[in-house]
Amino acid sequence: MELHETPQKPTLAILTYADENRVFRGNQENFIDLIRSGEEKGVLVYVMTTNDFKLVGKKALGYSYNFQTKKWKKQLLPLPHVIYNRIPYRKFELLPEVQQVLQVCMRHGKIHFFNPTFFNKWTLFEWLNKSKNTQTLIPATQKLTTSEDLEHLLEKHQNLYLKPIRGKAGKGIMKVSQIPEKSAKTRKYQLSIQNKTKSHISRYSNVPQLWTQIREAIGNKDYIIQQGITLANYKQRPYDLRVLVQKNNKGLWSIAGIGARLAGKLSITTHVPRGGSIDDPAKLLDAGFGPTVSKKILRRAKKSALVIAKQIEKASQTMLGEMSMDLGVDTTGQIWFFEANSKPMKFDEPHIRQKSLDNLILYSVHLSKTPAKPSRFAAGAAKRKTANHSAKAR
Ligand SMILES: Nc1ncnc2c1ncn2[C@@H]1O[C@H](COP(=O)(O)OP(=O)(O)O)[C@@H](O)[C@H]1O
């Protein structure tokens, strides 16, 4: 830094994908909320797109928001200390031109870049299976390729969940249940396929028939098959916990909030768009387990979420700043990990919402005071792939 230069205020860029009709993709309301939170705390926040991504000298091309005119303005802005990846879909992230931008961000010596990629359900399982601290929190899981995989897990578990590795919001989820011998007659297996708000149910007398139907539903997508957990329920509706885990003003993992999602009456998942609803975890847990045990479960859920976040970050060899997590509580009160998402959707609970914005801003302030280093992941990837981009260092 030159002698008389005033130090630049902490600067955070939100990275997303451009859109012809509405400037860029992603949840603009979210971006604006983050820009406002930044303003309140003396942090410059703006949006960058992968399409016109440009770092030139001490400037970057970005979009700032004008609260009076409610318009975005494209301009050269101070180089960010931190870039926060909010590219909203996997299909965008996989485009070669987007990959190239992500590589530049990861390898940049002076900019902190967090949440570089989406997670997938299979690697998450592998990462968490590596550590003794998290092994006990994951249901038995396998990649689903042959009917033998299915048969093998059916011998061990009454219920199984089949989930697309790159799925979200309940799309493509199936459940296989074994009907108890007495009521089974000839149809032994029940398959539920999650549709918009209901699940479509069919029955089969043997695994080959069941497998034919499953294969048709799977198509060419990659799936995992997982031990079904019998979730605790409230008024006969199963629920699970959604935890938002974020780094705080010291760069340490913390719980921003924890909400509960109750399954819709006819659904095999708890997603709100599929008939699920939001509720207070303490209320649901109190009703089922009593206040003392309920508090213990909630404490354990929070502790587990932190242990899981640390292991995911370590195993992924990338820098992460936040993730949301779906945790199940079974009927005995045990905690189970279902999935984590590196592009968490907005939490509707206002207190979690506020905390999440505060954390992102304070974490960015923390990072702005810490020297950046290129990620280990990028260093490895760079050997295999020579990125060719016009980015210059700060
Ligand atoms: N192994 C399982 N046992 C019981 N319920 C499950 C299991 N896996 C998923 N679910 C239910 O389905 C929901 C969606 O699963 P999840 O893995 O989060 O996929 P998605 O990416 O579609 O949200 C979970 O929140 C939970 O309610």
Ligand SMILES: [Mg+2]
């Ligand atoms: Mg989920």
